[in-house]
Amino acid sequence: MSPSAGGLVVFLLSVQVIQSQDGWRVNYLKTDVCAAKGSEVFISCDITYPYGIYPSDIKDRFWFTKEKDGEPVDLRTDSEYSGRVRYRYNSDSDSCYLTITDVRESDSAEYKFTLMTNKPGEKYTGSPGVTLSVTGLQVQVRKIRILPGWELTCHSSCVLSDRAEYVWYKNEKYIKRGSSLLVSSGSTDRYSCYLTGSSGHGSPAVYGPQRPSVSVSPSAEMLEGDSVTLTCSADANPAANYTWYKEHEDSPRASGQIFTITDFTAEHSGNYYCEAQNEMGRSNSTLRLIPFSGKSHSFFCSLTHYINNPAKEVTHRVTRRPLSET
Structure with a gap:
């Protein structure tokens, strides 16, 4: 998958700088280049030779x-x-020209042009050279006050040209052009942006939390009075924040991925909700601790997952070692 090619993608900034030494001169037309990862970069310079030196006297020239x-x-x-x-x-x-295709972030460096004449040891390098900054694209998420949704903006760590064209993909399928995109709240779709002509290198996708996974520790035998640790994790970008609730309680029990219940007893039974939330949406999972009735008091936990509006529950049952006799 890649956006449609849009030709050469080169962005040159800054001002002319001229280096001279004993009549040599290298004029880099621009000294700062900002390019998106995967694009093609074009750098150029002009050369002036000292008196008595001609192009035919140059045995080698390179960047x-x-x-x-x-x-x-x-x-x-x-x-x-x-x-x-x-x-x-x-x-x-x-004039001298350098083209680098499919640029990488590791290509960020200072590029210089050097010339060597037929005379042993005679050479000249235009310094300082041209600084190339290669940037990856990122999607910025911003809440829109007047609409029930979010604005996604494509941006980079260095300033690209006003001529830069962006394209957007939803679940790896092209949807539109433009530097920004409006999406509805609670969406679990994946959105990413590309720079036209950038050889398929786009931003990491942004999306709301997927169904959280909840685990219990210890996962084997547990006695009354032990500590129980609940852990919640959800795939999301931006990273999700986590909050724990217990049913019929308005205030959260804890925040963060890990929630520990110390001195566990049957009174701790009930539904514990883990909510994962980021700017794109939210998703819930429920950990249900239920005691059995009978001579021996034991309990099991069941994981019930909900995504936004629950339609179906998925339950995992884990039976524990009996608690102490009453």
Whole structure:
């Protein structure tokens, strides 16, 4: 799955900077580049040679970010850029170009252009170079006061161009273009955004809590007076917050994923509700502790799950060791 290609995705910021040394000059047209992960980046420069040096005197020219033993490493020989780097040089205008495809966050670095002449040891590097920042996309969730829903906005850690085009997917299917999207409250659908032309690299999906999972510890034998620990967990993005309630009580018993009942007795029986909630919605699960009647007092717990409006309950029964005799 990927958004439809929209051509070259390059965003250049900042101002011209010129480096010169003994008549050499490298003019990087822009010194800061912000690009979305998966896009194609284009960097360019112009070169001025000192008197007596001509393009035919240049035996090698290339871009680099690293040095080894004090010498620059050609990007074309760097395994991290294998198959993703292209150079182009225009001898008529003395212009140099670098293209990096399918950029990664690890590509964030300072890129410099260097030239080596036919004379041993004679070289020139335009420094400082061009700083590339590669960013992943994120979805920001904001409550809309006048509507029963949320506004999702696609954004990045560095400033992309005003020309950036975003597309939205719902459950991995394209739904619309635009930098923002309105969704209804309580939705359990998954929403993600992409930058057109970014080779399928999109934001992590945002969605409301899925059905929580509730566990009990200890899971084996338990005696009256032991501590019982209840744990609730739900898949959600943004991460869910958890609240525990007991039936027929208005105030919550605890907050957080873990709820511990100390000195457990039959009086603690009843329904305990774990509610997972984030900006997108909420979901409930019920832990039911019920004592048996009879000579030996034992209990079992059943997990009953509800999602928003409960339609069907799913029960898991766990029988415990008998409690102390009455």
